[in-house]
Amino acid sequence: MNIITQPISEIIGQQIINQDDKSILEIDREKIINLFKEYGVLLFRGFNADTEIFRDFSNLFSTDFLDYAGGAFNRRVIDNDQTILSVNDFQTEIKLHGEMYYQKNIPLMLWFFCANPASQHGETTVCDGRHFFAELSNSTKELFSRKKLKFTVRMNKEQWLIKYKIDDVNQLREMCKNHDTHLTIYEDESVLLEYICPVVVPSKCGNYKVFINSLLPSIQLSPDVLRFDDDSQIPDELMGELNGIADKITTDICWNQGDLLMIDNTRIMHGRKAFTDETREIYIRLCSPAFQF
Numbered sequence: 474m475n476i477i478t479q480p481i482s483e484i485i486g487q488q489i490i491n492q493d494d495k496s497i498l499e500i501d502r503e504k505i506i507n508l509f510k511e512y513g514v515l516l517f518r519g520f521n522a523d524t525e526i527f528r529d530f531s532n533l534f535s536t537d538f539l540d541y542a543g544g545a546f547n548r549r550v551i552d553n554d555q556t557i558l559s560v561n562d563f564q565t566e567i568k569l570h571g572e573m574y575y576q577k578n579i580p581l582m583l584w585f586f587c588a589n590p591a592s593q594h595g596e597t598t599v600c601d602g603r604h605f606f607a608e609l610s611n612s613t614k615e616l617f618s619r620k621k622l623k624f625t626v627r628m629n630k631e632q633w634l635i636k637y638k639i640d641d642v643n644q645l646r647e648m649c650k651n652h653d654t655h656l657t658i659y660e661d662e663s664v665l666l667e668y669i670c671p672v673v674v675p676s677k678c679g680n681y682k683v684f685i686n687s688l689l690p691s692i693q694l695s696p697d698v699l700r701f702d703d704d705s706q707i708p709d710e711l712m713g714e715l716n717g718i719a720d721k722i723t724t725d726i727c728w729n730q731g732d733l734l735m736i737d738n739t740r741i742m743h744g745r746k747a748f749t750d751e752t753r754e755i756y757i758r759l760c761s762p763a764f765q766f
């Protein structure tokens with residue numbers, strides 16, 4: 474099968490476009506893996522994919538699917554498959570982030586599928602974290618080499634039972650231990666969780682630094698949960714610099730029905746634009762690559 478590719482935008486990714494009405498399942502797997510390793514984000518367009526094809530195609534490249542336990546948003550399970558989730562919890566903008574970077578065990582790879590695009594707006598956004606790091610001022614690079622992010626979340630018992638999909642406090646203790654999360658349990662079994670992580674991480678190959686984290690949407694949606702690890706506030710001027718870079722180097726993916734998006738969650742940040750069309754349906758799968766990575 475002949476693959477026709479072109480950049481997603483001038484600065485990021487590749488799109489693989491169906492020319493001869495072929496099934497996406499016939500694509501040369503090795504070619505896709507090589508493109509994914511080089512670009513970090515691939516858009517598959519024109520393959521007339523449905524939810525079943527989305528599942529089968531992503532299964533060819535992925536393993537260790539997660540059920541989003543501990544996730545920040547409400548996500549609806551699609552077709553009784555706990556590994557296919559709708560992302561439309563609410564309709565406002567979500568700024569650039571690495572998926573689940575507010576906890577230790579992140580999915581290394583993401584898939585998105587457009588079951589139905591919004592009639593207008595609702596684009597998914599992408600940005601290369603290497604590029605983002607390169608755009609930071611020297612003083613901000615220096616700041617991020619000294620300070621980490623600290624997420625602090627308070628929850629009552631009902632909230633943590635639902636959020637982590639567990640049954641008791643011992644499971645919560647075990648989970649926090651595995652996730653390097655500091656846990657304080659109060660008499661009424663309400664809890665305080667504290668998790669510290671870097672703003673900038675080394676790339677998989679070790680040759681680059683990558684700005685990838687949950688900083689932008691956390692400050693946008695729940696600013697109280699986030700401080701630096703020395704408990705200092707994250708300054709407004711810093712957020713101004715970061716949001717300015719995001720505006721400059723973010724690419725919008727304008728969805729077509731049946732599009733698939735494959736993302737390296739160790740390098741490529743994503744987000745989405747606001748929308749009002751309630752029929753927008755974008756699905757996500759959280760997983761790891763089933764190939765050397």
Ligand SMILES: [Fe+2]
Pocket residue numbers: 570571572573743744
């Ligand atoms: Fe996300």
